Amino acid sequence: MASYRIPFNKPSLLGNELNYMAEAARLHHISGDGHYTKRCQALLEEALQVPKVLLTPSGTHALELIALLLDVREGDEVIVPSFTFVSTANAFVLRGARPVFADIRPDTLNLDETHLERLITPRTRAIVVVHYAGVGCEMEAILEIAGRRGVAVVEDNAHGLLGAYKGKPLGTFGCLAALSFHETKNITCGEGGALIINDPQYIERAEIIREKGTDRARFFRGEVDKYTWVDVGSSYLLSDLLAAFLYAQLEVREQIQAKRRRIWEYYAEHLREWAEAHGVRLPYVPPHCQQSYHLFYLLMPSPEERQALIAHLKARGILSVFHYQPLHLSEMGRRFGGHPGQCPVTEDVSERLLRLPFYNSMTEEELAAVVSALKEFDGWVRRTS
Numbered sequence: 570m571a572s573y574r575i576p577f578n579k580p581s582l583l584g585n586e587l588n589y590m591a592e593a594a595r596l597h598h599i600s601g602d603g604h605y606t607k608r609c610q611a612l613l614e615e616a617l618q619v620p621k622v623l624l625t626p627s628g629t630h631a632l633e634l635i636a637l638l639l640d641v642r643e644g645d646e647v648i649v650p651s652f653t654f655v656s657t658a659n660a661f662v663l664r665g666a667r668p669v670f671a672d673i674r675p676d677t678l679n680l681d682e683t684h685l686e687r688l689i690t691p692r693t694r695a696i697v698v699v700h701y702a703g704v705g706c707e708m709e710a711i712l713e714i715a716g717r718r719g720v721a722v723v724e725d726n727a728h729g730l731l732g733a734y735k736g737k738p739l740g741t742f743g744c745l746a747a748l749s750f751h752e753t754k755n756i757t758c759g760e761g762g763a764l765i766i767n768d769p770q771y772i773e774r775a776e777i778i779r780e781k782g783t784d785r786a787r788f789f790r791g792e793v794d795k796y797t798w799v800d801v802g803s804s805y806l807l808s809d810l811l812a813a814f815l816y817a818q819l820e821v822r823e824q825i826q827a828k829r830r831r832i833w834e835y836y837a838e839h840l841r842e843w844a845e846a847h848g849v850r851l852p853y854v855p856p857h858c859q860q861s862y863h864l865f866y867l868l869m870p871s872p873e874e875r876q877a878l879i880a881h882l883k884a885r886g887i888l889s890v891f892h893y894q895p896l897h898l899s900e901m902g903r904r905f906g907g908h909p910g911q912c913p914v915t916e917d918v919s920e921r922l923l924r925l926p927f928y929n930s931m932t933e934e935e936l937a938a939v940v941s942a943l944k945e946f947d948g949w950v951r952r953t954s
């Protein structure tokens with residue numbers, strides 16, 4: 570493994586993580602649904618103004634829980650963007666559904682809502698949107714189409730916690746939404762996630778599925794005198810040790826977001842002219858979207874220049890990385906009929922996109938070093954125009 574002077578991501582402690590973990594241990598409740606789980610859930614419910622949040626072991630598990638709650642089954646179709654993490658599709662494929670891949674908008678790299686009408690069939694059960702880089706999808710149009718066609722909307726909000734669309738928090742638009750607290754996300758506990766329930770009809774069953782298919786949550790609230798097996802289920806609880814770590818980060822979320830905003834704006838300001846001079850496109854955030862400052866990308870003019878720039882930065886000890894490979898062209902995606910040309914924007918963007926180092930403890934010196942290394946790049950392809 571090469572070691573980098575400036576890594577791509579570096580999870581950092583912000584103060585109380587270890588104190589709270591020790592406190593969780595002292596409270597003698599380190600399994601799921603302990604003191605810190607309840608505090609995290611209450612904090613998120615309050616911050617997002619939603620009826621219910623349940624912590625899960627990962628964002629992937631939250632998506633799996635969503636597929637179970639929607640009763641997705643063999644023969645169903647679920648529309649997902651091709652430009653996303655595998656779990657967006659896998660959670661539904663696990664239940665026997667067929668993923669239907671949608672292309673993305675060239676500006677925000679979010680699911681292109683203008684393709685939805687054409688992709689919806691009588692078998693479509695859900696549309697799963699991903700707010701790429703924490704910039705909101707066109708939720709107004711998406712909800713209108715889905716509502717008219719009787720299809721559920723789910724948000725994979727792994728990138729977008731604390732972002733908003735037209736003033737409303739991301740993760741509060743779909744009937745259900747997933748969050749991730751993986752170490753690559755803005756707020757983390759290593760591995761972790763959450764299910765956001767916006768439609769209260771799902772609350773009781775979510776508690777049951779998450780508790781191995783038992784009505785244990787009802788029992789603890791004193792609503793039944795014993796608990797028993799009542800539905801399908803699994804174990805989708807986060808250890809309270811990790812919830813304690815997570816709570817310490819959630820408490821200082823404003824500080825984290827302010828820091829990440831400074832990093833994002835530093836890149837945007839210092840790279841604007843350089844990008845324009847070389848035909849590099851910087852991230853686009855529509856005026857009605859309040860982004861979550863999850864990542865900063867460059868869209869290089871060509872795949873060759875992207876590869877050359879990654880190598881150039883690597884030689885200077887800086888790790889930059891590409892992002893999602895089109896799901897429809899993956900080995901699994903092809904089994905569902907995915908083929909070249911199906912999602913042309915995804916195919917193009919995935920070969921030219923590069924993400925710059927971005928982490929909460931990133932210093933101004935590190936940012937300046939990345940920017941000056943970028944400006945030293947001379948591997949541009951000559952173009953005659």
Ligand SMILES: *Cc1c(COP(=O)(O)O)cnc(C)c1O
Nearest residue numbers: 627628629654656727749750751
């Ligand atoms: C991180 C991520 C997830 C879920 O990740 P976990 O590692 O399971 O928490 C899902 N979708 C997207 C788009 C992600 O970026």
